[in-house]
Amino acid sequence: MGSRVLVIGGDAGGMSAAAELRRRLPESDEVVVLERTERTSYSACGIPYWVAGEVDSADDLVSRSPAEHRERGIDLRTGTEATAIDVDAGEVTICRAIPAGVPGHGPPDDTEETMGYDRLVIATGAEPVRPDLPGIDGEGIFGIQTLADGQEVIDALAQKVERVVVVGSGYVGLEMAEACTLRGFDTTVVEQRETPLSILEPALGEKIASAMRGMDITLRTGTSVTGFALDDGHVTGVEIADETLPADVVILGLGVVARTEIAQKAGLPTGAKGGIIVDSTQRVTGFDGIWAAGDCVVTRDRITDELIHVPLGTHANKQGIVVADAVAAEMLGEEPRLEFPGIVQTAITKFCNLEISRTGLGEQQARDAGFDPVVASIDTTTIAGYLPDAGDLTVLMIADRPTRRLLGTQIVGNRNAGLRIDVAATAITAGMTVDDVVMLDLAYAPPFASVWSPLLVAARATVKLLN
Amino acid sequence: MGSRVLVIGGDAGGMSAAAELRRRLPESDEVVVLERTERTSYSACGIPYWVAGEVDSADDLVSRSPAEHRERGIDLRTGTEATAIDVDAGEVTICRAIPAGVPGHGPPDDTEETMGYDRLVIATGAEPVRPDLPGIDGEGIFGIQTLADGQEVIDALAQKVERVVVVGSGYVGLEMAEACTLRGFDTTVVEQRETPLSILEPALGEKIASAMRGMDITLRTGTSVTGFALDDGHVTGVEIADETLPADVVILGLGVVARTEIAQKAGLPTGAKGGIIVDSTQRVTGFDGIWAAGDCVVTRDRITDELIHVPLGTHANKQGIVVADAVAAEMLGEEPRLEFPGIVQTAITKFCNLEISRTGLGEQQARDAGFDPVVASIDTTTIAGYLPDAGDLTVLMIADRPTRRLLGTQIVGNRNAGLRIDVAATAITAGMTVDDVVMLDLAYAPPFASVWSPLLVAARATVKLLN
Numbered sequence: 001m002g003s004r005v006l007v008i009g010g011d012a013g014g015m016s017a018a019a020e021l022r023r024r025l026p027e028s029d030e031v032v033v034l035e036r037t038e039r040t041s042y043s044a045c046g047i048p049y050w051v052a053g054e055v056d057s058a059d060d061l062v063s064r065s066p067a068e069h070r071e072r073g074i075d076l077r078t079g080t081e082a083t084a085i086d087v088d089a090g091e092v093t094i095c096r097a098i099p100a101g102v103p104g105h106g107p108p109d110d111t112e113e114t115m116g117y118d119r120l121v122i123a124t125g126a127e128p129v130r131p132d133l134p135g136i137d138g139e140g141i142f143g144i145q146t147l148a149d150g151q152e153v154i155d156a157l158a159q160k161v162e163r164v165v166v167v168g169s170g171y172v173g174l175e176m177a178e179a180c181t182l183r184g185f186d187t188t189v190v191e192q193r194e195t196p197l198s199i200l201e202p203a204l205g206e207k208i209a210s211a212m213r214g215m216d217i218t219l220r221t222g223t224s225v226t227g228f229a230l231d232d233g234h235v236t237g238v239e240i241a242d243e244t245l246p247a248d249v250v251i252l253g254l255g256v257v258a259r260t261e262i263a264q265k266a267g268l269p270t271g272a273k274g275g276i277i278v279d280s281t282q283r284v285t286g287f288d289g290i291w292a293a294g295d296c297v298v299t300r301d302r303i304t305d306e307l308i309h310v311p312l313g314t315h316a317n318k319q320g321i322v323v324a325d326a327v328a329a330e331m332l333g334e335e336p337r338l339e340f341p342g343i344v345q346t347a348i349t350k351f352c353n354l355e356i357s358r359t360g361l362g363e364q365q366a367r368d369a370g371f372d373p374v375v376a377s378i379d380t381t382t383i384a385g386y387l388p389d390a391g392d393l394t395v396l397m398i399a400d401r402p403t404r405r406l407l408g409t410q411i412v413g414n415r416n417a418g419l420r421i422d423v424a425a426t427a428i429t430a431g432m433t434v435d436d437v438v439m440l441d442l443a444y445a446p447p448f449a450s451v452w453s454p455l456l457v458a459a460r461a462t463v464k465l466l467n
Numbered sequence: 468m469g470s471r472v473l474v475i476g477g478d479a480g481g482m483s484a485a486a487e488l489r490r491r492l493p494e495s496d497e498v499v500v501l502e503r504t505e506r507t508s509y510s511a512c513g514i515p516y517w518v519a520g521e522v523d524s525a526d527d528l529v530s531r532s533p534a535e536h537r538e539r540g541i542d543l544r545t546g547t548e549a550t551a552i553d554v555d556a557g558e559v560t561i562c563r564a565i566p567a568g569v570p571g572h573g574p575p576d577d578t579e580e581t582m583g584y585d586r587l588v589i590a591t592g593a594e595p596v597r598p599d600l601p602g603i604d605g606e607g608i609f610g611i612q613t614l615a616d617g618q619e620v621i622d623a624l625a626q627k628v629e630r631v632v633v634v635g636s637g638y639v640g641l642e643m644a645e646a647c648t649l650r651g652f653d654t655t656v657v658e659q660r661e662t663p664l665s666i667l668e669p670a671l672g673e674k675i676a677s678a679m680r681g682m683d684i685t686l687r688t689g690t691s692v693t694g695f696a697l698d699d700g701h702v703t704g705v706e707i708a709d710e711t712l713p714a715d716v717v718i719l720g721l722g723v724v725a726r727t728e729i730a731q732k733a734g735l736p737t738g739a740k741g742g743i744i745v746d747s748t749q750r751v752t753g754f755d756g757i758w759a760a761g762d763c764v765v766t767r768d769r770i771t772d773e774l775i776h777v778p779l780g781t782h783a784n785k786q787g788i789v790v791a792d793a794v795a796a797e798m799l800g801e802e803p804r805l806e807f808p809g810i811v812q813t814a815i816t817k818f819c820n821l822e823i824s825r826t827g828l829g830e831q832q833a834r835d836a837g838f839d840p841v842v843a844s845i846d847t848t849t850i851a852g853y854l855p856d857a858g859d860l861t862v863l864m865i866a867d868r869p870t871r872r873l874l875g876t877q878i879v880g881n882r883n884a885g886l887r888i889d890v891a892a893t894a895i896t897a898g899m900t901v902d903d904v905v906m907l908d909l910a911y912a913p914p915f916a917s918v919w920s921p922l923l924v925a926a927r928a929t930v931k932l933l934n
Contacts (some may be wrong), residue, residue: 348910430897443815444781
């Protein structure tokens with residue numbers, strides 16, 4: 001008789017692992033996936049584009065449906081939530097009592113049952129931060145994480161809505177603010193810090209603030225939300241300092257935390273934002289037979305070795321195949337081939353006509369990690385300046401003074417700006433100095449770059465500061 | 468009294484060196500530049516966009532004019548050609564007899580004079596290959612290298628022109644063919660090989676061929692030009708096999724060779740395509756006091772160590788600052804800070820709606836260099852497939868079987884495809900394996916990439932072939 005791999009969670013991390021395991025393992029081994037919603041393998045990052053109307057339906061955001069996974073031999077149980085893990089017994093408690101807001105699902109039955117496993121993969125994802133403020137449970141206040149969340153927001157915006165307040169100005173906050181403005185709503189963003197998008201240095205954040213104003217998005221920075229005004233249980237305003245911002249719909253863009261309550265209750269180790277601590281094969285540290293992947297884990301920063309929580313589908317997918325490789329290798333008596341080497345905090349987003357990206361460490365992060373950072377910032381054009389499509393871009397580069405090593409890069413600019421961050425991410429991963437970067441053989445032709453490509457210009461400016 | 472640095476050539480390599488030298492050296496030292504045309508620091512790569520009408524005038528392609536250079540203290544002699552170098556005497560023969568086709572210049576005087584130098588920088592550039600075929604000297608047959616060449620083509624196209632034949636389908640050939648088609652001319656491209664753009668693998672070349680057909684450019688592959696039909700000295704056709712293709716204007720896109728006749732006559736060492744051989748500080752090998760930069764030199768390939776001729780403004784600019792650093796260091800008694808580490812053959816172009824790029828080695832190049840190449844090719848979307856702007860792209864990846872090292876990458880695709888090559892160029896420079904590439908933390912957000920970024924997809928496919 002074969003053994004059973006039980007995967008909790010059917011989005012990026014879980015389904016990547018399950019799909020790869022199904023390919024690697026013999027048919028006699030079971031691959032069971034428990035997914036609390038009715039959807040699998042979807043792009044939560046696509047929700048703002050769905051809300052904006054650029055994407056027609058939630059189905060478009062699904063890269064592989066439950067039916068497709070089942071066809072491939074995965075025993076996928078949707079509408080099924082794992083409520084407890086018994087590590088000693090090798091058993092998970094499951095419940096088909098679906099939480100509110102999962103569409104297309106019949107009436108819940110409250111049956112709790114247990115399911116044994118030989119190997120367990122935890123991929124429970126993350127959930128939006130809901131600060132414990134007066135009124136937070138009012139109707140019309142939404143976090144954005146699952147497609148069900150997206151559907152709820154879309155349904156809410158289809159009611160009589162004039163004013164939307166977005167709390168927080170991270171990626172999701174900005175993307176949702178833009179989507180709401182595009183849909184014609186009067187939109188306000190409230191941010192605790194002085195500039196939006198705190199993963200950027202303030203000087204670049206200013207550019208985002210200015211783009212927001214250009215789009216008639218009201219931006220309230222340096223101000224904290226103290227509560228929500230409700231009328232008959234429905235939100236009517238967001239309270240800040242001594243003022244109430246009227247709101248028919250509130251979107252929470254305060255980031256997410258790992259969804260690891262059951263892991264914590266089972267005694268598994270967790271770190272930043274509740275992320276489960278794993279080794280380089282994604283095995284839960286100190287526990288045999290249990291792996292974890294995706295938004296529910298912490299990940300090593302490749303520069304600082306710090307364990308951080310960076311919930312992104314791209315990491316989840318890679319971690320999923322690392323888990324599958326480790327689990328399959330153990331079951332098949334082979335050597336694992338893959339390790340997840342960690343991340344360099346690369347991120348990108350588009351806001352209005354700006355492409356925004358970053359990688360590595362910010363100035364303060366670098367200082368906190370014991371580096372002696374120098375910061376250079378340059379303005380140049382996205383492509384050869386004499387071509388009609390040329391736009392502007394700013395590149396900020398951070399290097400370590402004694403070692404001259406590239407530590408971080410941030411970019412804000414027009415079309416053709418953002419993806420250049422991938423070069424910096426690769427250079428940081430390789431441990432290059434800014435001198436190395438100056439001499440990189442990057443692509444040059446007028447429709448793509450000036451003869452000194454923007455990253456080379458930034459590296460030269462950084463070198464100048466170092467010399 | 469100070470010493471004199473004499474620079475021959477006032478485009479990218481020469482003027483980068485001169486400008487940087489002027490900044491570094493005391494005023495008592497002279498920086499003299501001889502430039503045979505009346506223009507400096509121009510973008511030859513921009514000529515096709517000028518011909519297409521996307522750029523209004525040649526002036527737009529000039530990043531710094533003679534007047535601007537002179538204001539900065541450079542003794543710039545335009546309309547002045549160096550005709551000989553006497554290495555032993557430390558002397559250059561100069562002549563103000565301007566070759567035909569240099570606009571804006573008074574009648575030539577034939578005075579030859581000599582000018583002594585303490586240190587010499589050769590930056591004579593490259594010139595289009597003009598094959599020794601019957602009729603090659605006919606009017607209406609143009610190579611594209613200087614702004615004067617561009618002006619001649621524009622003037623010729625302003626006459627009664629219906630049919631343009633482009634000989635060769637390299638970057639310049641393709642870009643000029645597109646420009647001519649956009650201007651409404653009946654355009655034919657003749658290529659000796661079976662697919663256009665020979666720096667791509669044939670499978671990708673096929674995609675270019677298909678784009679050309681879609682643009683109503685006639686493509687004749689596998690055929691060589693045997694001569695040119697002339698009428699009253701003016702070209703009327705291009706002869707191939709037993710056929711004459713009617714042509715009012717012919718554009719030569721057969722590549723360039725280094726313009727190093729005077730260097731060769733002076734006994735300086737040259738290699739591929741006549742490029743001057745230099746060391747890593749761009750000093751001419753075996754000669755003290757002489758440096759060279761730009762399209763007139765050969766350059767080390769960072770993978771194979773082979774010396775190759777890759778004339779590109781981006782290399783010329785870097786080599787120019789390396790020369791300046793070496794010369795200034797020697798004059799000021801300092802240690803040089805810079806070395807030119809070589810290139811990885813990165814190149815990019817845009818043709819019709821396709822972005823085309825490559826870096827590293829092609830399959831045959833890899834084999835010739837003693838590697839055991841595996842080649843994977845994948846098709847994916849430029850950005851998240853569910854967004855309305857998503858286009859197609861193909862990534863071809865080449866790795867060395869025993870070491871798993873990334874050797875080369877080629878990309879053909881729609882908008883947002885081409886610049887991804889820079890990641891591969893950086894990874895190759897760092898000596899990464901394809902396994903390393905799979906785990907790179909590249910930017911992910913729906914408007915920029917699928918959750919598996921195209922290069923990661925290609926790297927996974929390559930790994931699969933290796934395992």
